[in-house]
Amino acid sequence: DAMVIQNPRYQVTQFGKPVTLSCSQTLNHNVMYWYQQKSSQAPKLLFHYYDKDFNNEADTPDNFQSRRPNTSFCFLDIRSPGLGDAAMYLCATSRDGRGYEQYFGPGTRLTVT
Amino acid sequence: GIQVEQSPPDLILQEGANSTLRCNFSDSVNNLQWFHQNPWGQLINLFYIPSGTKQNGRLSATTVATERYSLLYISSSQTTDSGVYFCAVEAGGSTLGRLYFGRGTQLTVWP
Numbered sequence: 274d275a276m277v278i279q280n281p282r283y284q285v286t287q288f289g290k291p292v293t294l295s296c297s298q299t300l301n302h303n304v305m306y307w308y309q310q311k312s313s314q315a316p317k318l319l320f321h322y323y324d325k326d327f328n329n330e331a332d333t334p335d336n337f338q339s340r341r342p343n344t345s346f347c348f349l350d351i352r353s354p355g356l357g358d359a360a361m362y363l364c365a366t367s368r369d370g371r372g373y374e375q376y377f378g379p380g381t382r383l384t385v386t
Numbered sequence: 387g388i389q390v391e392q393s394p395p396d397l398i399l400q401e402g403a404n405s406t407l408r409c410n411f412s413d414s415v416n417n418l419q420w421f422h423q424n425p426w427g428q429l430i431n432l433f434y435i436p437s438g439t440k441q442n443g444r445l446s447a448t449t450v451a452t453e454r455y456s457l458l459y460i461s462s463s464q465t466t467d468s469g470v471y472f473c474a475v476e477a478g479g480s481t482l483g484r485l486y487f488g489r490g491t492q493l494t495v496w497p
Contacts (some may be wrong), residue, residue, distance in 0.1 A: 304483055315472065315487035316429070328482055361427045372416040372436070372476065377429040381404040 276300070277378035281363050285384045286354050294349040294381045296364030304370050305347040306340060308363040310380075316363055322347060323370050351383075359385045388413045388477040392488035399463050399495050407458040407491045417476035418449050419485070420458050422469050429472070432458070435481030461496045 278297045286292040296305065302322050308316035320329045322341040336358070338350040351358055361380045367373040389412035399405055409418070420432040433440050433447040435456065440447055444463075447458040460467055470492050474485040 306483075306485075310427075316474075317487075318484055321482065321484075323482065328479070355448075363427075363429065365429075367483050373483060374419060374431065374434040375474075375485060376416070376431060377421075378469050379426065379428040382427060 277364055277366055277376055279362075279378040279381050281381060282379060283382050283384070285386060287386055288356065292351050292354055292383070294351075294362050294364075294383070296347045296349070296378055297312055297345050298364075298366045299345070300366055300368070300376065302368050303343060303344075304367045304373075304374075305341060306365040306367075306375065307347070307349050308365065309350060310336035310361040311316075312360075319349070341351045354383070354385045356385050368372075387416070388475060388486050390473060390486050391489040392443070392471075392473050394491060395489065396492045397494070399493070401463060401465060401495055401497050402463070403495075404459070404461045405463060406431050407460070407471055407473075407493075409456040409458070409475075410490055411454050411456075411473075411475050413454070414478030415451065415475045416478055417485070418454070418456055419474050420447055421472045421474065422467075423472060423490070424469055432471075440448055441477050460493075463493075465495050465497055468493055468495045 306321040307319045309318040340348045364378040365375045421429040435453045470490040475488045
């Protein structure tokens with residue numbers, strides 16, 4: 274089945290130690306999104322790629338970066354994680370940008386110690 | 387950005403009961419989706435429904451775009467329906483597919 278896959282499902286990192294989260298998709302969708310969801314809150318968009326074009330949300334901290342080396346993969350890099358970055362990170366895809374359904378992966382739960 | 391309000395914030399039901407969840411939004415939309423977030427945190431797509439009515443088993447949804455609201459109906463609720471239900475919308479003027487989420491409805495179904 275076509276799907277959105279995130280690895281790892283659980284990640285523990287130390288304060289200030291860089292961490293990379295991975296997302297892959299078999300849907301061949303043009304757009305890939307990264308959302309952050311803190312406990313008991315709604316998901317919040319960090320950034321997304323439309324094909325190779327990167328679109329950053331205005332309030333996304335510089336500490337968060339992303340890479341999309343090809344259509345199938347997208348990475349979220351947190352350069353110096355702080356305790357406030359502990360959250361669920363959700364990857365989503367859509368066939369195109371405007372008006373298309375988004376499909377979410379299972380998420381990566383990040384703990385910062 | 388577009389405002390999305392969900393009600394009620396919390397809902398507790400006995401198994402077998404019916405319920406209606408509401409989502410109000412402040413502007414025209416290209417896209418409206420309902421999700422169920424399971425206990426492991428995954429967002430499960432329930433409906434893609436920018437307008438009209440859809441049904442899938444015990445669940446159905448209606449979006450009245452002109453009046454800027456959507457309703458999710460759950461009939462004969464089961465304990466496995468427990469979790470958080472999110473409504474998310476894409477503003478009509480968007481070219482990028484950005485979804486704005488409501489704060490969710492926490493549903494608890496007791497046996």
